[in-house]
Amino acid sequence: MSAKIAKFRELGLLVFIVLMSVGVQLRNPSFLTWENINDMITNTAILSILAVGMMLVIVTRGIDLSIGATLALSGMTAALAVSHSPGLSPLAAIGIGTGIGLVCGMALGVLVAWVNILPIIATLGMMNVFRGLTFESSGGKWVSAHQMPDSFKNIATGSLLGINNLIAIAILVYAVAYYFVSHTRTGRRIYAVGSNPESAAVSGIHSARILWLVYTIMGGLSGLAGVLWVSKFASAQGDTASGYELSVIAACVLGGVSIAGGVGKISGIVLGSVLLGILNNALPMIDVSAFWQMFIQGAIILIAVLINALVKRGIDRNNLMRRKI
Amino acid sequence: GKSGNSEGGASPSQAAVSESPSASASASSSESPSGNGGGAKKKFAIIFKNTGNPYGEKMMEGFKKAIEEVGGEAILKAPDQPTAEAQIQMIEELISQKVDSIAIAANDPDALQPALEKAMNAGIKVLSLDSAVNAASRLVHVNQADPERIGRTLIQGVSEMIGGEGEIAILSATSQATNQNTWIEWMKKELEDPKYSKIKLVKVAYGDDLRDKSVSETEALLKSYPNLKGIIAPTTVGIAAAGKVLTDKGLKGKVQLTGLGLPSEMAEYIESGVCQWMYLWNPIDVGYLSGYVADGLVKGTLTGKVGEKITAGTLGEKVVVQDGDGTQIMLGDPFKFDASNITEWKSVY
Amino acid sequence: MAGTEYVLELKGITKIFPGVKALDDVYFKLRPGEIHALMGENGAGKSTFIKVITGVHAPDEGEMFLNGRKVSFRNPTDAKKAGIAAIYQHVTCYPDLSVTENIFMGHEKIAKGTKRILWRDMHEEAGRLLRELGAGFSPKIQMGALSVAQQQIVEIAKALSVDAKIIIMDEPTAALTRSESEELYRIAERLRDQGKSIIFISHRFEDMYRLASVVTVFRDSRYIGTWNVNEISNHDLIIAMVGREISQLFPKKEAGIGEELLRVEGLGRTGYFADVSFTLRRGEILGLTGLVGAGRTEVCQSLFGITRHDKGRIFLKGEEMRVRSPREAMRRGIGYLPEDRQKQGLVLQWAIGRNISLPALEKISGRGALQIRKELEIAKRLAEKVSVKARSVFDLVSSLSGGNQQKVVFAKLLTAELDVLILDEPTKGVDVGAKSAIYEIIGDLACAGYGIILVSSEMPEIIGMCDRVAVMREGRIAAALNREGLTQEAILAASMDDGANSYGQRRAEA
């Protein structure tokens, strides 16, 4: 029964997305063109990759505010590396960025899992540290397009089997994540720890290890996203992606990941990311005043979650009505 | 990258300013010991908008150079976020340190007024540079370039690129940025000229100086206005993001791009021809000039009245002119970067 | 003594919590194929002892032998690997996960090479286990959607799924009805016949007599003794447990029954219950019984304003009222003792005193501020009245045993001036000593003029305490019985599905 609700919930989100798309399409016919859809998905790829990690974190009742900073730090490091040695292979650059992200994530994981600092605080503190380190490592400079070899910039613009690399990487991340969360023990244990940490301890699950793992994964994905970001925009700055964590959290929340832990589905965050992606893409296209954009975004997020909640209530009520007494 | 100290002196803006007698550095060295403070060095502070911005770093570098030339101590500050609140706090810190002068690139023209008035009441000489504060909060403003000239030049440039007809759009930073808004006003004024009757400004978009937003705004412009011929982006993040989009979409030559950008960020797109040329002034010179102006204010050789003159090291003599209610010192015209000179500048800033 | 005779042997176990000696030099021996009952008052240390066996707590002193070999478990996984499975007293489930996952958490079935989880196998196995236990729900359902009793069944399935040699059950029947308990007995016996050993903790003598061959008694953290069940009389066992004689378990006092306090007419809440009508008078104890999930708790919560009913009317002292919140219910004179003391009854991280005063904060405030002295006064008086076992009112409630926690919840009810008390399973998981104390309090309250609704699954309790009984079945009142006609058979028949009609379908006059 509850599985049906979850499905219906996603259906509701899907309907919402479709309605919105139709609305935008009526105002700007170039919205549902192949090119625009392609742009939209490409622009959403990084967000959706981060959403995977954030979902895992939120499932364990945590939150990670540091991902924007981790992304910036690893992007900057990768950019500095390729600007110093232009011969570096793009895979090595991805490796460096992801590695830095992993290290950041591990450090955070230790703080959350073993030192037992509340995630919101640990990540808030480390966000400052990582951001500061980004500025320090670049000495206040940016790494610009001309300092990056084409091979590096091609990470984001190139394509694999006709699919843009960013999209391909996102699909790969999603495939792996899906298998991980639904078909491996470790993946399921993430949900167990989030659903009830006390029983997890009694069933002999090493909660600390799971938590650590989750933040490490989040860090690794942020690192990967950092390289992709820098490659996509061909510029690395100290304040790259500042405040981006809120968008990622919003994507998860729209996708039905519960802040209370234990609940969250891959299909949900796909939809959440898509909804945000459409918002970011559509608002500039329907020519609303720049001053209204923020309000409209916020209102749509609020309406989406409220409708979702109301729909779920309706379904619950309906189920009750059918119950024989 | 290598820092071009000597190159910084030989500024690109000199090339644009027709007559610019190169100043003798000796003037400063003879004056500095005559300061009243005996052995203690005078303290000159500069506050930029935010940290980690190469444009600001270069500006502070130029400021520091000038202050060293006049024998003072330079204090360089910038908050981590570009907010007026953080700058107010920095001003308070500087007042406590009893600095002699504060030069500020403001995040808000009006919001710093109470803080800066307090500083001036404490005997600190206040000037603004790059982004002005209102006339009541400063003695003088060091203007990198005349906003009118910037606005008009950009329209002239884009008009030339697109052959005098077609749709154009502006990609700005935030809707709040006063600089950008003034320039945009002047662009619109310039467009009123009948010779641009065939040019239509279709939209002003705001990329908020965020990479991702600037990219989606640019993409939206291209799709909503399929006949778009040119984009003007008077902001460093915006113009680079637009350059990247045009490159990736293979629109080189179809959609023209110009605006204000950092040579280092734009080198790629100028060299490839996506952006034939763009403009900027030399931030090092802006800082350098401000250093001398600050020194003049502290020494009392300058009070900020119209008509006063100052000799600013290698930049030569500059004159204080009227600027609305207040006064300002102009650095010169914006400098044009194109394929011929971009290699030279891309490693400087 | 030969070590081989026992599968499990513990010697001289001592466990000290900060400030509390939970176990003091305790001995225990378990033979293969034996069902061993562990009994004792609340707070005697039974649950702690179990947790020492399963490696949740490390003992401060003492040794443990498994099949004659000395072992020490660092965590529950070690114990599980060694073949010890436990059902803990407080259900430890994952509400967001499926029943299957709950059952197999920690020992999932995985493919040999890829380590992929074999969902289909697990669902099948889980389904089989649940059918064996007589549960009628699908293993794919979400755990959180189940009632407490159903969750308890899943806990048992969990223990069975491990294929352990030693199975420990800490009060597994507390949330079960008789028929469900029967099911459990059968399973336990079958396991015993397969040569497994079971340690069984319960406060119900019924359980012990039905199942166990050996009984060990703890009292005040100490080992009292071990007897063969058929060699010790009920009377001696009670003395062993409480260290004194309990003269009368159900001190039913004859209270003068007065005017009508509460009248409920046709109360209904979509999906939960319908057409519930009854009356309650001053000094009267009305029993509300039925099988688990019959809707008793839902009715009580509607009366108390936790949930809203959508049909029917409630009259309090002749006046119709609508309760929108527990606060309003309490102001009007209705109090509720919730069924889940840990989640609904107590702030576990708080001291006893603060918990007791929580419903009465307004009463102890003067000119805006709380009067701490008055608060402590009330807390002390009430804690003593229900005889909580604690060192002071500053002890944290979380450090109390289940039964003592329940007494604190009871004390909370006494802070407010109420007319109607709704007691939802007030003696669930409470030992005999505390039980008789609670019964005494209930009796006193009835005499003092309260109207009391007593929700209980325990027949003796209902029969011993109540003036009238309403039996609920599937959300409706199936029968209303008066004291004269009150027998276990009558109640059972009314709560079972059909065929109940032959028994007294007399409705209490409206």
Added chain:
Amino acid sequence: MEPRVIPNKQEWSWRGFVLQWEWLLVVLILIVFALNASLSEFFLDYGNLRDATMGFLDKAFIVLPMVFIILMGDIDISVASIVALSSVTMADLYSHGMPMEWAMMVCLAVGTACGWINGMLIVKFKELSSVIVTLATMIIYRGIAYILLEDQAAGKFPKWFKFLGWDYVGNIPFILLVFAVFAVAFGWLLHKTAFGRKVYAIGNNATASRYSGVEVDRIKVVVFTLAGFMSAVTALFLTARMGSSRPNIATGYELEVIAMVVLGGVSTAGGKGRMIGAILAVFLIGYLRYGLGLINVSAQSLLIILGLLLIFAVAIPRLKLLRSPVRKA
């Protein structure tokens, strides 16, 4: 049944007294003072310290109700947006000719209303957590501020208005006096009244509180409304300090406020923590920032130092050696 005697007098415990989080903050403040004084000759100067206090106290008003919110296990990340919206409304109305006193009233009313809306949404939609609700309203409130003022700044307030942010009563900053009054009021509310006790109860176990007759929903609404009101108070002082208002003022305040509350020892997990801790944290961070600013530490180093301070301060009591069962609620 033998009657049991249960004492209700608590023994004074040195261990309990010494092992209080707040001492750590006091020690840290002393260290910061000693360090700053040795690093900068300008630090230990009454005038400077006084003016520095004026500089960081504006957001401290939000810290007070945020303690309540975090104690209840909720969070409000829309406070900075409320500051912006109420400030912008005030400035806009004033520039359209409304008398300043009225505009200030409207400012407070707008903030209070925003907080009330947050509270109502959170209470009526229990399935949504406060993070989600206030994340959405955060965007919406600031969005409205943008709609109101667009790219303009509004200001040119009367001279006396500046008093709020820049002047002294005697030799004490006005803002400090107001803060002291509010701090005492909020501290009293939290620690001495039934209301405060209920806030703790909700934070520890909302269900049990409801079953005990605590009006959980009403208290939540009141607390979020208070947060809105105090955000508007911050808006008054911040606007006075800035002399004008813009839709982007107070950006990032929410995280700073939350960091202070948490550094003050307030934990969402168990409804633990005290008002004094959060207030001490305000001063700790304020003076640390100021002192480092006096020696012109770069912004990035400041970020790193503040980040590490937050981590270490929260990590220290988690060290096994200091762990003790004695901890006051």
